Amino acid sequence: MVEAHGLVKRFGDFVAVDGVDFSIARGESFGFLGPNGAGKTSTMRMISCISPLSGGTLRVLGMDPLKDGARIRARMGLVPQEDSLDLELTVLDNLMIYGRYFDMPKKVIRERAEQLLDFAQLTERANDRVDPLSGGMKRRLTIARALISDPDLLILDEPTTGLDPQARHLLWDRLYRLKQDGVTLVITTHYMDEAEQLCDRLVVMDKGRFAAEGTPRQLIEAYATKEVVELRFAPGEHEDVAPSLVALAERQEVLPDRILLYTDDGDAALAEVARMGHVARSTLVRRSTLEDVFLRLTGRTLVD
Numbered sequence: 001m002v003e004a005h006g007l008v009k010r011f012g013d014f015v016a017v018d019g020v021d022f023s024i025a026r027g028e029s030f031g032f033l034g035p036n037g038a039g040k041t042s043t044m045r046m047i048s049c050i051s052p053l054s055g056g057t058l059r060v061l062g063m064d065p066l067k068d069g070a071r072i073r074a075r076m077g078l079v080p081q082e083d084s085l086d087l088e089l090t091v092l093d094n095l096m097i098y099g100r101y102f103d104m105p106k107k108v109i110r111e112r113a114e115q116l117l118d119f120a121q122l123t124e125r126a127n128d129r130v131d132p133l134s135g136g137m138k139r140r141l142t143i144a145r146a147l148i149s150d151p152d153l154l155i156l157d158e159p160t161t162g163l164d165p166q167a168r169h170l171l172w173d174r175l176y177r178l179k180q181d182g183v184t185l186v187i188t189t190h191y192m193d194e195a196e197q198l199c200d201r202l203v204v205m206d207k208g209r210f211a212a213e214g215t216p217r218q219l220i221e222a223y224a225t226k227e228v229v230e231l232r233f234a235p236g237e238h239e240d241v242a243p244s245l246v247a248l249a250e251r252q253e254v255l256p257d258r259i260l261l262y263t264d265d266g267d268a269a270l271a272e273v274a275r276m277g278h279v280a281r282s283t284l285v286r287r288s289t290l291e292d293v294f295l296r297l298t299g300r301t302l303v304d
Contacts (some may be wrong), residue, residue, distance in 0.1 A: 001026050001061060001153055001184045002047055008055030009042045016042040018208035019056065026152075029175075029185040031195045033290075034205030035298050040188045041081075041157065043205070047186060048155050049073055061152060074102060077146030081157040083138050087131040091122055091141055094130060095148055102149040109148065116144040119174065136167025143174065147183075154178065156187045160194060172197050192291040204297050211297040216290055223296055224288035225250050227266035231259045231273065232282045241278055248272050262288070 002024040009017040017039040024030045032040040045051035047060055049069035058065055060072050086094055092113060099109030117123045120140040130138065139159065146154060159175070160168040168191075175198055179185055189195055195202055196216045203213045212219055229249070233241055242254045248269045249261035263269045266285035273280070 001028075002030075002186070003059045004056065006056035007043070007046065007053060007058055009039070009046060009051065010054040015208055017046070020203075020205075020208075020210050022203060022210070022213070024184060024186060026184055027179070027182045029179050029187065029198050029200045031199035031202035032186075032188045032205060033190075033192075033195055033202055033294060037207075038205040038298070039208040040205055044155060044157055044186065044188060048076065048078055074149065075152045077149065077151035077154040079143050079146045079154070079156040079159055081161065083142050085130050085138060085141060085145070088129065090127050090129055091117070091133070092126040094141060095145055098145045099148045104149065112148055112150070116147055119147075119177075120144040121170070134167070136163050136170065139163060139167065139171060140174065143171070147178075151183070153184045153186065156185060158188055158190065160189070160191065168194070192289055192294055196290050204294060206298045212293070219293045220288050220290065223293040225262040226264040226288060227262075228286055228288055228292060229261040229263060229266045229269050229273075230282075230284040230286070231261070231278075231280045232257065233259070233278075233280050244276060244278070245273065262292070 002022075004023070005021050006019045007017055007021070008015065008019055020043070032043060034040050042051065046053050046058060046065065049060065049065040049072050052066060061075055063072050065072060086097070089097070095113035095116060096109055099112065104112075117126055120143065122137060122141060122144065125133065125137065130141065133141070143159070156175070160171050163171070172194070175185060185198070187198060199216060201213070201215055202219070204211045204219070212223060214222065238254055238256070238259055242252065242259055245259065245261060246252055249263045251262040253260040261269050270283055270285055
């Protein structure tokens, strides 16, 4: 569905995407993770035929975005990070008008719109104006609108940003159903649990390049341990205690509020901490997650 070799995007002297290679198979859910400024959005804009590439080669649906942009967009659905709905129109009218952009017969658009309202659980709000709808409803409508042309490829940029947990999980269910129906998904997200739930494969981008690529499980196995022990001591004690704990883990992180021990046996490490006489205010043994991988590869420093 998408194939890139040596893909580059420059803005003057700044290189936003620096020679990346990737391919996305039909029916796959592929994710781009990375801090702000890593190159995710620039890559997505090139795939979406919105921004021309500066170097390398890119094929989307077997076509050249430079020459066949209109044909590619006709078979693609786009869910931007910010909703761009017509707030003064009804939910149904947003779908009907958008369908006309694809030169679809009105009867077909109507049938498709009714199916999508049911899919997005918005049938009862079909004749309501969009403006007073909740954020979750607007997001579901934006996804439904992107599906009006029955696309082969769906691009989702931060699909659940700003939503409450219930709305996020409902959207995850809708996207999972799309994947089951054979729609290829390309997703950017800052939510690591979302990436684990939705992505068959993903890449972690940093400074325009790929820091890692694989399935969520492969990345966790390659860049993290099975478990993480979190220890919280009294304020000011972390720096004093940390040196004595180094041998208990494959890797240690000392943060202002806690010490993290990366190990394959968290309970054994915690028992050894107690045997050494250290009394933590709170302890936690948890499995390693994509967030641990992400922070190890891209760092904890905030990037503007």
